[in-house]
Amino acid sequence: MSIFHAMILAPLIYALFVPFFYRSFNRRLHTGWFVIAVPLILFIYLLQYIPKVLKGNTLYETVSWIPSLGIDFTVAIDGFSLLFGLLITGMGALVVLYSIYYLSKEKEEALHNFYVYLLLFMGAMLGVVFSDHLLVLYVFWELTSIASFLLIAYWYERKASRKGALKALLITVTGGFFMLAGIILLAMMGDSYSIRELIAQKSVLMTHPYFIPSMVLLLIGAFTKSAQFPFSIWLPDAMEAPTPVSAYLHSATMVKAGIYLVARFSPLFGGTGLWFWLVSVVGLITLLYGSWTAIKQTDLKALLAYSTVSQLGLVMSLLGVGSLAFYYEEGPLFTIFATALFAAIFHLFNHSVFKGSLFMVVGIIDLGTGTRDIRRISGLLQLMPVTFTVAVISGFSMAGLPPFGGFLSKEMFFQSMVDVSDLQEFGLGQWGVLFPVFAWIASVFTFVYSMILIFKTFTGKFQPQKLNRPVHEMPFGMLVSPVLLAFLVIAVFFFPNILSKWILQPSLYSIIPAAKQTRIGDIQIWHGLTPAFLMTVGVILVGFTLYKMLDKWLRIYRVFPQKLTLNGLYDWSLSTYEAQSRKITNRYMTGSLRHYLLYILSFLILTVTIALIRNGRVQLAMENFHAIGVLDVVIFIGIVLAALTILITNNRITAILALSVVGYLVVMLFVIFRAPDLALTQMVVETVTTVLFLLCFYHLPKLGKRMEPLKFKWTNGIIAVLTGFLVTIFTILAYNHKRFMPITSFFENSYELAGGKNIVNTILVDFRGFDTMLEISVLVIAGLGVYSLIRLKLRERDTDEV
Amino acid sequence: MEILVAILIGILVAIGTYLLLSKEMLRIILGISLFSHAANLLIITMGGLKTGSPPLLSEEGSTFTDALPQALILTAIVINFAVTALVLVLSYRTYKKNRTDNMEKLRGNEHE
Numbered sequence A: 001m002s003i004f005h006a007m008i009l010a011p012l013i014y015a016l017f018v019p020f021f022y023r024s025f026n027r028r029l030h031t032g033w034f035v036i037a038v039p040l041i042l043f044i045y046l047l048q049y050i051p052k053v054l055k056g057n058t059l060y061e062t063v064s065w066i067p068s069l070g071i072d073f074t075v076a077i078d079g080f081s082l083l084f085g086l087l088i089t090g091m092g093a094l095v096v097l098y099s100i101y102y103l104s105k106e107k108e109e110a111l112h113n114f115y116v117y118l119l120l121f122m123g124a125m126l127g128v129v130f131s132d133h134l135l136v137l138y139v140f141w142e143l144t145s146i147a148s149f150l151l152i153a154y155w156y157e158r159k160a161s162r163k164g165a166l167k168a169l170l171i172t173v174t175g176g177f178f179m180l181a182g183i184i185l186l187a188m189m190g191d192s193y194s195i196r197e198l199i200a201q202k203s204v205l206m207t208h209p210y211f212i213p214s215m216v217l218l219l220i221g222a223f224t225k226s227a228q229f230p231f232s233i234w235l236p237d238a239m240e241a242p243t244p245v246s247a248y249l250h251s252a253t254m255v256k257a258g259i260y261l262v263a264r265f266s267p268l269f270g271g272t273g274l275w276f277w278l279v280s281v282v283g284l285i286t287l288l289y290g291s292w293t294a295i296k297q298t299d300l301k302a303l304l305a306y307s308t309v310s311q312l313g314l315v316m317s318l319l320g321v322g323s324l325a326f327y328y329e330e331g332p333l334f335t336i337f338a339t340a341l342f343a344a345i346f347h348l349f350n351h352s353v354f355k356g357s358l359f360m361v362v363g364i365i366d367l368g369t370g371t372r373d374i375r376r377i378s379g380l381l382q383l384m385p386v387t388f389t390v391a392v393i394s395g396f397s398m399a400g401l402p403p404f405g406g407f408l409s410k411e412m413f414f415q416s417m418v419d420v421s422d423l424q425e426f427g428l429g430q431w432g433v434l435f436p437v438f439a440w441i442a443s444v445f446t447f448v449y450s451m452i453l454i455f456k457t458f459t460g461k462f463q464p465q466k467l468n469r470p471v472h473e474m475p476f477g478m479l480v481s482p483v484l485l486a487f488l489v490i491a492v493f494f495f496p497n498i499l500s501k502w503i504l505q506p507s508l509y510s511i512i513p514a515a516k517q518t519r520i521g522d523i524q525i526w527h528g529l530t531p532a533f534l535m536t537v538g539v540i541l542v543g544f545t546l547y548k549m550l551d552k553w554l555r556i557y558r559v560f561p562q563k564l565t566l567n568g569l570y571d572w573s574l575s576t577y578e579a580q581s582r583k584i585t586n587r588y589m590t591g592s593l594r595h596y597l598l599y600i601l602s603f604l605i606l607t608v609t610i611a612l613i614r615n616g617r618v619q620l621a622m623e624n625f626h627a628i629g630v631l632d633v634v635i636f637i638g639i640v641l642a643a644l645t646i647l648i649t650n651n652r653i654t655a656i657l658a659l660s661v662v663g664y665l666v667v668m669l670f671v672i673f674r675a676p677d678l679a680l681t682q683m684v685v686e687t688v689t690t691v692l693f694l695l696c697f698y699h700l701p702k703l704g705k706r707m708e709p710l711k712f713k714w715t716n717g718i719i720a721v722l723t724g725f726l727v728t729i730f731t732i733l734a735y736n737h738k739r740f741m742p743i744t745s746f747f748e749n750s751y752e753l754a755g756g757k758n759i760v761n762t763i764l765v766d767f768r769g770f771d772t773m774l775e776i777s778v779l780v781i782a783g784l785g786v787y788s789l790i791r792l793k794l795r796e797r798d799t800d801e802v
Numbered sequence B: 001m002e003i004l005v006a007i008l009i010g011i012l013v014a015i016g017t018y019l020l021l022s023k024e025m026l027r028i029i030l031g032i033s034l035f036s037h038a039a040n041l042l043i044i045t046m047g048g049l050k051t052g053s054p055p056l057l058s059e060e061g062s063t064f065t066d067a068l069p070q071a072l073i074l075t076a077i078v079i080n081f082a083v084t085a086l087v088l089v090l091s092y093r094t095y096k097k098n099r100t101d102n103m104e105k106l107r108g109n110e111h112e
Helices: A003-025 A037-047 A079-102 A111-130 A134-152 A159-190 A195-200 A211-225 A231-240 A243-252 A254-269 A273-295 A300-322 A331-369 A385-399 A405-421 A429-458 A476-494 A496-511 A513-517 A531-548 A550-559 A566-588 A593-615 A630-648 A652-672 A676-697 A710-736 A750-754 A759-767 A769-791 A796-801 B002-020 B025-046 B067-098
Strands: A059-066 A071-077
Touching: A003 A037, A003 A059, A003 A071, A003 A111, A037 A079, A037 A111, A071 A079, A071 A111, A071 A134, A079 A111, A079 A243, A079 A254, A079 A331, A079 A476, A079 A496, A111 A134, A111 A243, A111 A254, A134 A159, A134 A211, A134 A231, A134 A243, A134 A254, A159 A195, A159 A211, A159 A231, A195 A254, A211 A254, A211 A273, A231 A243, A231 A273, A231 A300, A231 A566, A243 A254, A243 A300, A243 A331, A254 A273, A254 A300, A254 A331, A254 A496, A273 A300, A273 A429, A300 A331, A300 A405, A300 A429, A331 A385, A331 A405, A331 A476, A331 A496, A331 A513, A385 A405, A385 A429, A385 A476, A405 A429, A405 A476, A405 A531, A429 A531, A476 A496, A496 A513, A531 A550, A593 A710, A630 A652, A630 B002, A630 B025, A652 A676, A652 B025, A676 A759, A676 B025, A676 B067, A710 B002, A710 B025, A750 A759, A759 A769, A759 B067, A769 B067, B002 B025, B025 B067
Parallel strands: none
Antiparallel strands: A059 A071
């Protein structure tokens, strides 16, 4: 157990104590103050790893977890996972600080739940990014889905919260199952669950027939988690969560887990045509779809949700294009595509920063005005000057404008898309030109919705009559986190190379070590009139025009069908699935015990018959049998007749007496079989049982004439005869089956060992005395049951039901 | 001899099964009793029949019949008695409460 393991598990362990803090101190001090220490300490602790992984090296710590299955909890720290670790803990600390003001300790009734879930998520997410063993990674991966589910449903009394939580869970966990299948395929191919070991075997794995299936399965897992089209529908509904959660899980960290996975597996799958096409095209479609849909949203959080979908698509498409670097391995083309990978990491960072602060801004607006509806909010500029400033900085960064961090990564994105359009390999041909075109159109939409977000809410005439409460700026504490993030946005623009040298370049090197030989990551703010810059100018011009003319063209959205949406498909499939499964279940779960018995017996007959036939060694050897005496035959006939009497008679007493006849005849059989103890016991028990039956039958209704339909009788008859036949066969087989020596000779020393001459008795009370004690316990329990059933009065509640 | 017992076991099981599948509770209990007889006979047959003398050391004889199945059956008989008693009382109580012994009317799936 290393310190690093303890660090990952610390949030999980700390979560156990949160309810205690809540119960003891919440009246005086917000529970969040106790929680904030965890991400803060972890953040500072992680900072000291930055110099250690600067050259792209990886540190390992291993703890054996399930040794019998070869599962080790190996922690691998490299630049890329460290970037994520810093994001998780850094954003975590800011979000907890923000939440202290967002969730008031008086109004919220389940604050401790909120922080327990948040810490659960934090630990799980750290586990995802630092695990090297794929199964461990998978466990943490699903744990983040569960934490996300719990956090979305935090206000569980709201129907929309529950629905959104369920949708997120169903989609991400289903994707997780696909991913698990992919992981298992990978492990079958490479005989290892370690990501690094698998990557080392790349050349062998590439020719394996499972290579493509495992790739597709893993991608489904990553796409569902990172809300890529068409799995993106869960993210907008996840906005039912409290805003700190949206800022943390659903923009900065969890939704980036899919990105993390794709980047992590790029060295293995990158360089193949399918990976390139899947990742980049899905990313581009998501980018376009998200930005296009974001414009028509009227809820500020929904707008940000679609914007997140779109930005995740952007990063994904960059990873797709950048994966070509693994194909070229060196030369100018390598540099170009490795730069795309760098841009992906850079934009991932930028997005976390500006989107996190934008979510906090929206949370402030929501709390201050009581609504998130764009149509009701306007002119907040005078009332919330600080919030407005933060919104402008982060919003412009999102739109890709200077002098903000987003500009730099957006330029690199354009450049990569332009570069890939020149390529002729991988069947790109004329299609390559679509990459920059898609990217540019989507960026125009991004510009438009960024402007909507900023100017529709903050400028224009303030209309207090549309709001239910007076509006004012939020307390200082709530503004700290967004303001800090806004500072970071500007700092990244002016000093990009500090960030690049200490964080981004080590991340790149840990994905693609060959990049160390190049100068990738030297970010220049101004690099001439490149196509990328011209594209940015175009975005601003066209985007501004479109924003000004918004009222004229917004009705285009009405042209699209309202019912044929992905959400409609989701709802339809969920309800159909439920209705169908209920129908099928009701068909066989009839509540009739007879039906259930029929299932059991038919299954028994079927399986045993099949097993006997398939085994092929069924020999009904008619040997080793002992002679049949006259008495035997007489008893046989007697038992059969008595049993048939039970079957046929409609008289209760006849049936009971016939049953005791069977019993007493079995006693005689025991005598013949040289079992005196059995005979004696059976005799006593049979007598008592008969008395019991006679006592009870008086209270039971008469056996009526059987008025059952013929089908009922035939079904029962056939099943009964088959079962009987099977048991006969089974008896003969069991008798002839002498694979092991009988152990009875051991018990024949009963006099020496146990001091008794009756072997059966010594077995019961001595050799297997404990069994007999338990047997007596069964008798006691049954006796108590009988007594209480007879004596105790039914409770009122039960009688009411009659 | 064993083949005869095997057939007997089969018949007992068949009749027991038929009774188990019927609607009246009393018939079901009777079926269970027949089942237990069949099971006891099955166990003792597996150990071999009519070989050696009874498993009493005081008896004259060089070999004894297998004592282990007998010990098992002895336990089974007693347990079976407990089960029969419980089921009988249970059916009595059920009948008193629900005014029917028809299993088809005693379905519990309406409230699910």
